[in-house]
Amino acid sequence: MSQENAQKTPPPFERVGPQEFGYNVKQVEHFLARARATFNGTDDDSTVVTSHLVRRTAFEPQKGGYNAREVDSALDRLEDVFAQRERDALIQTEGEEAWLQQVGRLSSILRGRLHREPGERFRRPSRRGVPSYNVEDVDDLCEQLIGYFEEDMPMSVDAIRRVTFREAKGQDGYEESQVDAFLDRVVELMASID
Structure with a gap:
């Protein structure tokens, strides 16, 4: 096995069949990168992700894209995490x-x-x-x-x-x-x- 294959990270979600519609892969990965940056505090003010944004996010359909059910479940968990962090931040700053x-x-x-x-x-x-x-x-x-x-x-x-x-x-x-x-x-x- 080559070193390149050993270091390749698996995709975050299963993909649907080539003739089935899933979520646009690039859009999902871009949004997850933004969410990760917000979570880690490495984002800038123009890319901050909030629980409200997670709830309102939609992706275009794409043949062979990411499994919608898996992505939706991950977004639900992500929304819960951001909502809790927002609550904790409000309590910490304002009581x-x-x-x-x-x-x-x-x-x-x-x-x-x-x-x-x-x-x-x-x-x-x-x-x-x-x-x-x-x-x-x-x-x-x-x-x-x-x-x-x-x-x-x-x-x-x-x-x-x-x-x-x-x-x-x-x-x-x-x-x-x-x-x-x-x-x-x-x-x-x-x-x-x-």
């Missing part, structure tokens, strides 16, 4: 009371929406026929979240990250972008307190 106030504000905003009447928690799409989320599915999740936030019912942040809703059309459902933005904030809160 635990500042963190508790931040959690309280976000929790209050989320609970305000959760306590709206079923069927009225989110706006309906303004255009007819566009895809939207099934109202009953979203409202069921909202009831589960009330149980989590107010009655200590167990719920995993990964359950929110992976939730899917049946499709509705236009006014028959909730506007997808508003529900997605709300769920992003739920994940942000859950990741910072778990």
